[in-house]
Amino acid sequence: MGKLGISVYPEHSDREKDFAYMEMAARYGFSRIFTCLLSASRDIDVVRQEFGSFLKKAQELGFDVAVDTNPEVFQALGASPEDMSVFHELGISIVRLDGHFDDFRDALLTRNPYGIRIEFNGSSDTNVKGLIDHGADRRNMTICHNFYPERYSGLSQKTFDRFNANWKSLGLPVAAFVTSQQQDTFGPWPVYQGLPTLEADRTLPIDAQVRHMVACAVVDDIIIGNAYASEEELRAMAQVKRTNTTIRMTAEEGLGEAERHAVLDYKHTGRNDASEYFIRSSFPRLDFRNTPIPLRPCKDKTFVRGDVLVVNDNLSHYRGEVEIVLTEIENDGQRNRVGRIADTDLQILDEMEKRPEHIFEIIL
Numbered sequence: 001m002g003k004l005g006i007s008v009y010p011e012h013s014d015r016e017k018d019f020a021y022m023e024m025a026a027r028y029g030f031s032r033i034f035t036c037l038l039s040a041s042r043d044i045d046v047v048r049q050e051f052g053s054f055l056k057k058a059q060e061l062g063f064d065v066a067v068d069t070n071p072e073v074f075q076a077l078g079a080s081p082e083d084m085s086v087f088h089e090l091g092i093s094i095v096r097l098d099g100h101f102d103d104f105r106d107a108l109l110t111r112n113p114y115g116i117r118i119e120f121n122g123s124s125d126t127n128v129k130g131l132i133d134h135g136a137d138r139r140n141m142t143i144c145h146n147f148y149p150e151r152y153s154g155l156s157q158k159t160f161d162r163f164n165a166n167w168k169s170l171g172l173p174v175a176a177f178v179t180s181q182q183q184d185t186f187g188p189w190p191v192y193q194g195l196p197t198l199e200a201d202r203t204l205p206i207d208a209q210v211r212h213m214v215a216c217a218v219v220d221d222i223i224i225g226n227a228y229a230s231e232e233e234l235r236a237m238a239q240v241k242r243t244n245t246t247i248r249m250t251a252e253e254g255l256g257e258a259e260r261h262a263v264l265d266y267k268h269t270g271r272n273d274a275s276e277y278f279i280r281s282s283f284p285r286l287d288f289r290n291t292p293i294p295l296r297p298c299k300d301k302t303f304v305r306g307d308v309l310v311v312n313d314n315l316s317h318y319r320g321e322v323e324i325v326l327t328e329i330e331n332d333g334q335r336n337r338v339g340r341i342a343d344t345d346l347q348i349l350d351e352m353e354k355r356p357e358h359i360f361e362i363i364l
Helices: 015-027 044-060 071-077 085-090 103-109 128-133 157-169 206-216 231-239 257-264 283-287 313-318 343-354
Strands: 004-007 032-036 064-069 094-097 117-121 141-144 174-178 221-224 245-251 278-281 307-311 322-325 335-341 359-363
Touching (some): 004 015, 015 044, 015 231, 032 044, 044 064, 044 071, 044 085, 128 141, 174 206, 206 221, 206 231, 206 245, 206 343, 245 343, 257 307, 257 335, 257 359, 335 343
Parallel strands (some): 004 032, 004 221, 032 064, 064 094, 094 117, 117 141, 141 174, 174 221, 245 359
Antiparallel strands (some): 278 322, 307 322, 307 335
């Protein structure tokens, strides 16, 4: 399981607020920090002054710190692919390359003697495989997507999937950003419309964003791009189960105990002989052979995408099977609607549909 992360921007913030935020995040199990040197001073003494105490505090709290850089930042700090000592002295764990040198020197970075990991831009077609083929150390390479301050500029799901298929084929860990919904948050640039990787996540509650990242089944580390998230958001993010997909349902009124048990008390998996009409979780029905689930009337003549159903006594051979509708079907009296996938989670359903044998839990 990957790490949860926050972002801290010392050159734009207050030291005491930064420290309090880091301490709070550490209490909730966060263990990674992203920060940006692209917008920082080009004076090494100023960088040491602004970032030194922050980096020391991060180390004390057990955070891995990743810094966003490019060749111009290296030059300003007196660093090079042959000499990364300044990053080591500052206590930096990961150097992210927002811009590149050349294939040889990019590969050379991964062979630094300090064990500093080199992170490549996941939201691009960087030829990372070519670097590996020409001597880069795969064990010292990671991937991190961009965040997108401008509204409507974040990655589409299709583009995100295309990039990630490449990174996972190389066996590299992947990080991506979610965004706090707090007012007056900030990042490295004077744009304040959130800092997500995926545009579809920009306005969602943070736990729904995290559950979406988990459902994508390719993201290891999940980082809040803007500062400062609220304690409630940190808590909600930390409480998301990251070992399997969780999808939120709004329950119907008057559910029977058997219906609740079938839906909420199992780890479900869709069948690999998938129907186009619904995701079927068949295992619960094994426990309902002799347990009645009476028909609970529903006035709607059809069930639509996102409806959550439990097979009732009128189809007793399948009684207790849990189904999530993908394509509109007739309400023929053989299934009880127990709820509906929350609007915030419909994109999670999209991910489940791509991989029918997805392991998932339904939560309220």
